[in-house]
Amino acid sequence: MYIIKVKGVAKIPDYVQLRDEKFTLLAYFRVDRPDKSLDKIGLADKAEYIMNIVKDLPFGQILKLEI
Template identity: 85%
Template sequence: MYILKVKGVAKIPDYVQLRDEKFTLLAYFRVDRPEKSLEKIGLAEKQEYILNLVKDLPFGKIVKLEI
């Protein structure tokens, strides 16, 4: 699984994308509202880990998640 942080502009907030090994979009959520999206794909218990990673992740950089 891969994670990517996308920089928002003007009134559009920052978003996070979670993608699978084939780079198919699994989840797309605002940095400040990840709960429902992570719950839908079964990663609610990993929310704290993912948000800590996102906090230090530079915009536009793709990182492989080991979950």
């Protein structure tokens, strides 16, 4: 699984993308509201771990997650 943090502009907030090994979009959510999206894909129990990574991840960088 891959994670990407996307910088928002003007009134558009920052977002996070979670993608699978084939780079298919699994989840797309605001940095400040990850709960529903992570719950939908079955990663609600990993939310704290994922958001800690997001906090330190530079915008535009792709990081491979081992979950």
